[in-house]
Amino acid sequence: MTKNTSNSSSTNTGTKAYRGEILHFLADPAKVSEEESYQYFEDGLLVIKNGLVEAVGNAHELLETLSADISVTQYDNGLIMPGFIDTHVHYPQAEMIASYGEQLLEWLENYTFPEEKQFSDIEHGKRVAEFFLTQLLDAGTTTALVFGTVHKESVEAFFTIAQQKKLRMICGKVLMNQNCPDDLQDTTESGYTDSKALIEKWHNTDRLLYAVTPRFAPTCSTEQLNKAGELLKEFPDVYMHTHLSENKDEIAWVSELFPDSDGYLDVYDKSSLLGRRSVFAHGVHLHDSECQRLSDTNSAVAFCPTSNLFLGSGCFNLKQAEEFDFNVGLGTDIGAGTSFSMLTTLNEGYKTQQLRGDKLSPFKSFYLATLGGAVALDLEGTIGNFSKGAEADFIVLDYQATPLLDRRIKRCKTLTEKLFALSILGDDRHVKATHIMGERI
Structure with missing residues (x-):
């Protein structure tokens, strides 16, 4: 579900915020420890100013820094991540x-x-x-x-x-x-x-x-x-x-x-x-x-x-x-x-590595689909994650888009399990929203 929690008509029109579960990558999981490779906020806030990322972090901390007139859009039962x-x-x-x-x-x-x-x-x-x-x-x-x-x-x-x-x-x-x-x-x-x-x-x-x-x-x-x-x-x-x-x-x-x-x-x-x-x-x-x-x-x-x-x-x-x-x-x-669908591509990518006798972790999968792609294209810092000043192209993945994924997600106990379920069961139906430079299209 999407909720808008703006307190008033916004006068700060260049700034907006999105609240929900947020994930983005900082490094290749193959080069650092898995825990160091990403940031995950179970209740996070993504702040965007004039189409660029201004801040990302825990919602309860960042909300205190926002003006009362800034619109906050909340996404429930899903995952906000870079496009x-x-x-x-x-x-x-x-x-x-x-x-x-x-x-x-x-x-x-x-x-x-x-x-x-x-x-x-x-x-x-x-x-x-x-x-x-x-x-x-x-x-x-x-x-x-x-x-x-x-x-x-x-x-x-x-x-x-x-x-x-x-x-x-x-x-x-x-x-x-x-x-x-x-x-x-x-x-x-x-x-x-x-x-x-x-x-x-x-x-x-x-x-x-x-x-x-x-x-x-x-x-x-x-x-x-x-x-x-x-x-x-x-x-x-x-x-x-x-x-x-x-x-x-x-x-x-x-x-x-x-x-x-x-x-x-x-x-x-x-x-x-x-x-x-x-x-x-x-x-x-x-x-x-x-x-x-x-x-x-x-x-x-x-x-x-x-x-x-x-x-x-x-x-x-x-x-x-x-x-x-x-x-x-x-x-x-x-x-x-x-x-x-990049989610379908992750599904097939996992299987190709299984056929080779190798493992493809869900963290590596989603890294390749986001920041890994930006690094490959020499655009790290411009797209691919929520670093300050990056272009705010991002998506919201819907855990409840299909009954099967909805049931599977409810059984997941860790972020690893949730990401893996998304990468194997997800497709274009699970993209709830796509935003370009902060604007939902």
């Missing part, structure tokens, strides 16, 4: 989700490429972007790192809608000049020129950020990958977003196409594409030397369990990532991924 962060997703694939029967390379040829041809039409792109972003927000995801298509119009469409919704979003035009349909190819020069124009128009406009986006090594010539590296040198605060070591046939293909490279990651490394804002989707089949290089360059991997299972690609080795200490976020990878 989810999706570190790898394809907005043009939203309407082709659940396409049957193929592994990666056949799936691209039979389903993905035909779908993406429609995005030369900016109005089509806007319609799909509107649907896609609504689905994300309904599922509690407030920031995402997003693939467009090879068409410049696809990114124009996406950013136009994201800007209207005042969202913190990252997107880029796909670079793809070989081994794909002729009508989905750019050239080395046109890809560079279009990307540069989009960066100059959209990067750091409102809450929008740009990602240089080679689709994956097989669809990019060495010249195009080198040109992508030039863009990163010209615009050092943009992102680099691509795919890496998702599927064994894909890896073998990369070896054939780039015989002079020492493995898949080295193809990108030779073009200077690794770095603090470089995010590689999947990384299911990484060698230790590649993990070390990802760590040395502060690069990140997007762990995409639902698509890895759906396409039969394999199970990401999270334990290996922790041993080599490279950044990891979670990705839904729509449309090979099968749900917009």
Whole structure:
């Protein structure tokens, strides 16, 4: 239940507060003790001023510091936490989700490429972007790192809608000049020129950020990958977003196409594409030397369990990532991924680690979905937790959204049990509210 306990019509219109059970993370549970990795307030208060976090803490302590005219909204029977962060997703694939029967390379040829041809039409792109972003927000995801298509119009469409919704979003035009349909190819020069124009128009406009986006090594010539590296040198605060070591046939293909490279990651490394804002989707089949290089360059991997299972690609080795200490976020990878819900993604992530014989604790799961994603995207302090000055994108998870979860939560004796139940039984139905810069949308 939601209650508003404002004492009067607010004159302090820039400040508002939300009361309820609150959880956010301060660090990776794999790097500190679990108890040090998070803050949890059974009766907490989140204070927001002009869209940014002003304070978070125990309600009885913070309420005494508030002016009487500040509105306090109370959320009962739920959990307030930062909005989810999706570190790898394809907005043009939203309407082709659940396409049957193929592994990666056949799936691209039979389903993905035909779908993406429609995005030369900016109005089509806007319609799909509107649907896609609504689905994300309904599922509690407030920031995402997003693939467009090879068409410049696809990114124009996406950013136009994201800007209207005042969202913190990252997107880029796909670079793809070989081994794909002729009508989905750019050239080395046109890809560079279009990307540069989009960066100059959209990067750091409102809450929008740009990602240089080679689709994956097989669809990019060495010249195009080198040109992508030039863009990163010209615009050092943009992102680099691509795919890496998702599927064994894909890896073998990369070896054939780039015989002079020492493995898949080295193809990108030779073009200077690794770095603090470089995010590689999947990384299911990484060698230790590649993990070390990802760590040395502060690069990140997007762990995409639902698509890895759906396409039969394999199970990401999270334990290996922790041993080599490279950044990891979670990705839904729509449309090979099968749900917009980060809770569903946590469910599948837990199972992939079970199949590996490893454990994924609920604290690590929710860290990856929030602060871990922010760290992977080099946005720690901006999004991902309730540190002072962070953008106030947050959600409320509903313990009573389904009878099954309601019953299970009532049997939980610890926070660990409650979070685990949410991560296994939860989905988009359990997102009671999504707030952007403090405003419920």
